[in-house]
Amino acid sequence: MGAITGVQLLSGLAQLIISARILGPEGFGALAVIIAVAALVHGLLAMQAGEAVTTFVTRAVAEQRPQEASRVLRFTIALSLGLSLIAYALIAVLALIANSLLGIDPAHRDIALIYGVVGIFLATRTETLAVLRLADRLSLGLAITLAGLLTRVALLGIVWLNGGGLLEVVLAHIAGVAVSGVGMLLAATLSAPRAGIPGFLSSLSLKVPPDVVRFLTGNFGRSTFSALAYHIDTLLIAQFTGTADVGLYRAARQITEAAHYPFQPLKDGVQPQYSQQWYSGRGRELRRTALRFSLVSFAAAVALFGLLAIFHQPITRFLLGEEFSGAAPLMLIMLAGAFALNSISALTALPAAVGRAWPHMAAEMVAMIVFAALIIWLVPRHGAEAAAWAHTTYYSSIALILIPFIISTLQQSRRPPQKP
Numbered sequence: 001m002g003a004i005t006g007v008q009l010l011s012g013l014a015q016l017i018i019s020a021r022i023l024g025p026e027g028f029g030a031l032a033v034i035i036a037v038a039a040l041v042h043g044l045l046a047m048q049a050g051e052a053v054t055t056f057v058t059r060a061v062a063e064q065r066p067q068e069a070s071r072v073l074r075f076t077i078a079l080s081l082g083l084s085l086i087a088y089a090l091i092a093v094l095a096l097i098a099n100s101l102l103g104i105d106p107a108h109r110d111i112a113l114i115y116g117v118v119g120i121f122l123a124t125r126t127e128t129l130a131v132l133r134l135a136d137r138l139s140l141g142l143a144i145t146l147a148g149l150l151t152r153v154a155l156l157g158i159v160w161l162n163g164g165g166l167l168e169v170v171l172a173h174i175a176g177v178a179v180s181g182v183g184m185l186l187a188a189t190l191s192a193p194r195a196g197i198p199g200f201l202s203s204l205s206l207k208v209p210p211d212v213v214r215f216l217t218g219n220f221g222r223s224t225f226s227a228l229a230y231h232i233d234t235l236l237i238a239q240f241t242g243t244a245d246v247g248l249y250r251a252a253r254q255i256t257e258a259a260h261y262p263f264q265p266l267k268d269g270v271q272p273q274y275s276q277q278w279y280s281g282r283g284r285e286l287r288r289t290a291l292r293f294s295l296v297s298f299a300a301a302v303a304l305f306g307l308l309a310i311f312h313q314p315i316t317r318f319l320l321g322e323e324f325s326g327a328a329p330l331m332l333i334m335l336a337g338a339f340a341l342n343s344i345s346a347l348t349a350l351p352a353a354v355g356r357a358w359p360h361m362a363a364e365m366v367a368m369i370v371f372a373a374l375i376i377w378l379v380p381r382h383g384a385e386a387a388a389w390a391h392t393t394y395y396s397s398i399a400l401i402l403i404p405f406i407i408s409t410l411q412q413s414r415r416p417p418q419k420p
Contacts, residue, residue: 001133001265003142009261011149011176013319016254018156019169020320027166029243032250034112034170036234038091042119043227045087047220049076050126051271051352056212057134058275059355061196068209069197075206076127077185079216084123091116115170121181128188133272135195137187144183152176211355218357225364232368233375237387240380249384251320252330253391256338259308263345266297270346274353283413290410293346301343305335330388337392340399348402350409359405367397 020028053076060069095113132141155172158164192200233253238246270293277286308315309332316328341348351359371394378386 001138001269002262004129004138004145005261005265007142007145007149009258011145011152012254012258012261014149014153015156015173016251016258017319018153018160020251020324022156022160022164022169023166025244025247025323027247028251029238029245029247031166031169032234032246033238033243034115036232037094037112038116038119039230040227040232040235041091041094041116042084042087042122043230044224045090046083046119046123046223047076047080047216048126048223049080049216049219050130051357052076052212052216052219053127053130054134054272055215055275055353055355056209057130057195057197058272059279061134062276062279066196066198070192070199070203071205072208072212073127073131073192073197073200074203075208075212076216077124078206080123080127081120084120087119088116091119111167111170114167115174118174118177121174121177123181124185124188125181128184129268131188131195131197132184132191133268134197135191137191137194140187140191141184144187145180147183148176148180151179215355215357218361219352222357222361222364225361225368228368228372232372233387233391236372236375237379237384241383245384248324248327249330249387251324252316252327252334252388255316255319255327255331256334256391259304259335259338260342262300262304263297263342266293266300267345267349271349271353274350278354278413286413287410290347290350294344297346298343301339301345305339305342309335326384330384333385333388334391337395340392340396344399344403344406347406348399350406351402354409356405356409359402363398363401363405366401367394370394370397 019031023031053073056072057069060066060072092113095109095116129141132138152172152175155175156169159168159172162168189200192198234246234250237249270289273289274286277283277289312332312335313325313328316331317325320327348360351357371390374390374393375387378390
């Protein structure tokens with residue numbers, strides 16, 4: 001998991017570094033708007049069901065119901081692919097009739113339409129990674145992720161050397177995502193029997209237990225609010241400021257978001273352990289696991305975000321060049337919120353690991369409302385700096401709202417849960 005996350009981090013940084021130098025602040029701002037529109041629509045409509053696979057496939061395997069495990073995986077993948085196709089159709093409609101309203105330059109309409117296919121290739125990313133994790137085949141996932149990185153970096157390098165523009169950058173990005181997305185789906189299909197999920201392709205049945213549907217419904221709400229918060233800021237800032245400010249803000253945010261990556265394998269790796277201990281009634285072990293990994297995540301957050309705060313200016317200049325020097329103070333502001341959430345990252349997996357999606361949905365909803373309100377209120381007067389403060393408030397709010405639910409789950413682990 002750490003190696004996969006490292007490759008994803010390098011991929012994002014490579015795209016940021018090369019794209020910023022190819023396009024400059026203005027062009028990078030235009031790319032940020034295109035990415036935000038596509039990602040927002042896919043985020044609103046698509047389903048990321050990796051947590052459902054981890055939780056309910058683990059439960060079905062532990063309780064010796066392999067056919068149920070197969071149906072859960074089949075249902076989640078079919079749902080994710082179907083919703084991603086609907087999302088792309090909506091992107092096509094918006095690109096044709098509402099491009100100026102979204103902040104997309106009419107000259108870039110076709111590029112926005114092309115970029116929209118990225119969401120289809122990424123539709124089953126979380127589900128396939130969950131299968132490889134349960135099958136103990138993450139080395140295969142690492143190889144595929146690395147292939148996607150090399151494809152993207154190689155093509156971006158060619159674009160840079162040949163003086164390409166926005167269209168060529170988008171095509172390079174799509175090629176890298178296609179390699180990793182298709183490869184991960186094939187790998188998960190081949191690895192499903194090893195994860196205790198037999199007959200994944202031998203049936204068309206999509207019948208799953210009601211609590212799976214409830215969990216996915218809550219997870220859908222959570223991902224919807226998360227997508228709004230993650231991308232609506234770029235669209236709102238584009239309405240109130242110029243594309244250069246959008247480019248500076250988005251560049252600072254991408255560097256800050258890259259610092260979240262080291263904590264993802266910790267969260268993803270500990271979640272199956274939480275699920276196994278919860279559904280086996282081993283509450284004491286679950287609490288011990290939570291304590292150990294929460295100490296690890298806190299210590300790692302202090303070290304990483306402390307270093308980034310100290311060296312934020314040279315890091316920004318090194319990654320982006322002198323043109324983006326204005327992104328450094330924005331990055332420093334955003335680091336506070338990133339620290340607040342990632343310092344408890346090992347604990348944030350607890351509610352979903354025990355089959356509860358609504359705590360995360362509530363946290364995302366409240367934090368997103370606060371986030372959007374601050375942007376609308378402050379950005380017209382204070383520009384990108386106000387957006388950076390709104391960003392750090394967003395992550396801090398999520399952490400504060402999740403803490404009571406985490407404590408409640410740990411308290412309930414003192415008694416074995418009732419089986420459905």
